[in-house]
Amino acid sequence: MxxxxxxxxxxxxxxxxxxxxxxxxxxxxxxxxxxxxxxxxxxxxxxxxxxxxxxxxxxxxxxxxxxxxxxxxxxxxxxxxxxxxxxxxxxxxxxxxxxxxxxxxxxxxxxxxxxxxxxxxxGQVGIAAYSILQQLNLASGQTLAVLGASGGVGALVVQMAKHEGLRVLAIAGSASQPYLESLGADQVATYDAAPNLAAADATVNAINGGDDHGLGSVITKVGGTLLTTAYRTPDLQGKNLKLIQLGDDRPAKAEVVLPYLAELATTTSLSxxxxxxxxxxxxxxxxxxxxxxxxxxxxxxxxxx
Ligand SMILES: NC(=O)c1ccc[n+]([C@@H]2O[C@H](COP(=O)([O-])OP(=O)(O)OC[C@H]3O[C@@H](n4cnc5c(N)ncnc54)[C@H](OP(=O)(O)O)[C@@H]3O)[C@@H](O)[C@H]2O)c1
Structure with missing residues (x-):
């Protein structure tokens, strides 16, 4: 072979x-x-x-x-x-x-x-998205901003977060806006328009390469959480935020996540x-x-x- x-x-x-x-x-x-x-x-x-x-x-x-x-x-x-x-x-x-x-x-x-x-x-994007939501541990009704929401990881985080009852702001490049609309987020925005949102309990940076356009710390509430998928440490700009770097912890186990993904794909119109x-x-x-x-x-x- x-x-x-x-x-x-x-x-x-x-x-x-x-x-x-x-x-x-x-x-x-x-x-x-x-x-x-x-x-x-x-x-x-x-x-x-x-x-x-x-x-x-x-x-x-x-x-x-x-x-x-x-x-x-x-x-x-x-x-x-x-x-x-x-x-x-x-x-x-x-x-x-x-x-x-x-x-x-x-x-x-x-x-x-x-x-x-x-x-x-x-597989990998599903396990990453599941691990992100597990590590953020937000309560139903809290607000999650997703940067790079058009990507493999970001789009799944948006859909899983909606499934778990969160309020979701999906943010990505202008070419991706129609796709973001289709994912069921409560609000969609481009990186340029995002600074006006400024009220997320937590923000996920799922942009490939890790450069978040300077938005992560700006759109997250004081005392909120900024989770990055990148290895590079983001600039919190002196703001009091909890920082999580996805790669620092072991991801959720495939044995747990694969059945969850299968259920999601069966009961929702997973995109x-x-x-x-x-x-x-x-x-x-x-x-x-x-x-x-x-x-x-x-x-x-x-x-x-
Ligand atoms: N630590 C872990 O366990 C783990 C697991 C999986 C993934 N990751 C990391 O998570 C990140 C996202 O992964 P993914 O598979 O979702 O990536 P992806 O689909 O390739 O990209 C995500 C988004 O980033 C933006 N983007 C893509 N390439 C870019 C570039 N060269 N410069 C600037 N923006 C770019 C695009 O959004 P717009 O065009 O709309 O801006 C894209 O939709 C990656 O950095 C990946 O390495 C980490």
């Missing part, structure tokens, strides 16, 4: 097709034929070598946390799935591959209402915008990683067979 990985850190062109035997499922695991996988900014940082100082991995490195697959083999003791089931798997690495194995706790059946592309791109469906090839992965390096149109990048 083929995996899409690299033997050196660098530009998107480091990806190559790597031959290996398909992995065999251990007890409690399933083997999946990968039908598609999501691409995330996290994969690009792995490829650039930014995680090398704290994450010891040996080459070749095959990224990929988000997989849509079809069950092809059952390991000993597996009764939850049958061969042929189409499932979503969240994993630490290795999803850019023709076949993977996965423990059953990290796999859920694909909700029928969710399209293939959305299902392939759901996952897809920017680009890329071919299941080295060229497709390279093109996807080139797009990850740009301020591309909002939505998920997915590779599909």
């Amino acid at each position: 083929i995996r899409f990985g690299f033997n050196q850190y660098g530009a998107p062109q480091v990806f190559q097709a790597l031959e290996s035997d398909p992995p065999q499922p251990k007890p409690g695991q399933v083997q999946l034929k990968v039908l598609g996988f999501g691409l995330n900014p996290y994969d690009a940082s792995l490829r650039r070598g930014e995680q090398a100082p704290f994450r010891k991995l040996s080459f070749p490195i095959v990224p990929g946390t988000d997989v849509l697959g079809s069950v092809t083999q059952l390991g000993e003791g597996v009764t939850e799935f049958a061969v042929g089931d189409v499932v979503i798997n969240y994993r630490p690495i290795g999803g850019y591959s023709e076949y993977v194995t996965a423990s059953v706790g990290k796999v859920i059946k694909k909700p029928a209402l969710l399209g293939d592309a959305a299902a392939a791109g759901l 996952i915008q897809i920017t680009e469906r890329l071919p299941f090839s080295v060229a497709g992965v390279v093109q996807g990683h080139e797009l990850l390096e740009t301020h591309h149109a909002p939505g998920k990048l997915v590779v599909l067979r």
Whole structure:
């Protein structure tokens, strides 16, 4: 089988097709034929070598946390799935591959209402969005501002927050305003118009790259919480705010979040915008990683067979 990985850190062109035997499922695991996988900014940082100082991995490195697959083999003791089931798997690495194995706790059946592309791109952004709301721990009726609400993480935070009864201000670039309107936020705004809002109990900065246009501390109430998805520490501008950096804590467990996402996709009209469906090839992965390096149109990048 083929995996899409690299033997050196660098530009998107480091990806190559790597031959290996398909992995065999251990007890409690399933083997999946990968039908598609999501691409995330996290994969690009792995490829650039930014995680090398704290994450010891040996080459070749095959990224990929988000997989849509079809069950092809059952390991000993597996009764939850049958061969042929189409499932979503969240994993630490290795999803850019023709076949993977996965423990059953990290796999859920694909909700029928969710399209293939959305299902392939759901895992990491879903777990991030769930972790964000868990760490903010807001009460129903409180106000949450979401910067970068057009993105993979931001759009899910908006939808989950509405589902949990929060009042939501969704903020993103002007090109994304129609999409924000469709997500059910109470109020939408561009970055330029946002300073007038100034009343959020908490603000999430889900802008890729972490630059929040100087808004995070401005639109959050004194004593409120500013949560950033970026590693860079934001400027609180001397304001008394609680600061949370998403990467500092372990994210919520896939075993908890995947069933929640499946329920959400079944009971609500969950919207996952897809920017680009890329071919299941080295060229497709390279093109996807080139797009990850740009301020591309909002939505998920997915590779599909
Ligand atoms: N710590 C964790 O566990 C964790 C997990 C997942 C993600 N993350 C981080 O969360 C952030 C959001 O992830 P995502 O997958 O939602 O990202 P994304 O969809 O690629 O981007 C989110 C939004 O950021 C804006 N944007 C995109 N590229 C930009 C650029 N080059 N310069 C300025 N703005 C840009 C866009 O909004 P507008 O065009 O509307 O401004 C976009 O909709 C990333 O930094 C990611 O690394 C962290």
